Each structure stands twice: as C-alpha cells, then as structure tokens.
Amino acid sequence: MRIMRGTIYRDYTVVVNPTGAPEGRFRDAFSVHKHVDGEPDLRVTVYQRSISEATEYNTEKEAVESALKHAGVWIDGEYP
Numbered sequence: 001m002r003i004m005r006g007t008i009y010r011d012y013t014v015v016v017n018p019t020g021a022p023e024g025r026f027r028d029a030f031s032v033h034k035h036v037d038g039e040p041d042l043r044v045t046v047y048q049r050s051i052s053e054a055t056e057y058n059t060e061k062e063a064v065e066s067a068l069k070h071a072g073v074w075i076d077g078e079y080p
Contacts, residue, residue: 006033006040007068010079013040014071018063020051026063027054030071047074 006013013033018026032047033040049070057063 006042008040009068009072010075011035012046012071012075013042014068014075015042016064016067016071017051018057018060018067020054021056025056025058026060027051027056028063028066028070029054030067032071032074047071 004015004017006015008014011034013035015031015033017029017031020029021027028049029051030049031045033042033044034046035041036044049067054063055066057066
C-alpha cells in the first residue's frame, strides 16, 4: 500500500503524488482538498494537476517542491 501525505495550507490540504514518470523520474502532480468545518475532506477535490499536465524532475524533492508551489499559487488565487 502506498501512503501519500498531505500538507495543510490555509483552509486546504494539498496531496502530492510525485510518481508515474518513467526511468526513475518524478512528476509534480497534486490534488487540492478544501476543509469543511475546519477539517480536511479528502473526498472532494477542488483542483488538481494531473500526471498528464505535470512536469518531470530528476528528484522526488524537486517534484514535491514544484507541486507545493503550484498548489500555493492556486490557493492564493482563491484568497484575493
């Protein structure tokens, strides 16, 4: 079983999925989930960067950092 971790930013949880790239590379795919009554609700995705949209990186760290950056930009756009 694969375990993915979420990062809380504002009223959202960002779940990064850096797998799926060929030859040991990593992608910056992620999903964003809004909190309901102050609690994360992972059943509802409000935004995602799919594997087909993601950029490939040489390291998992680079992919995760990029995903969190893109997610933060999207979330910040929700709080003008």
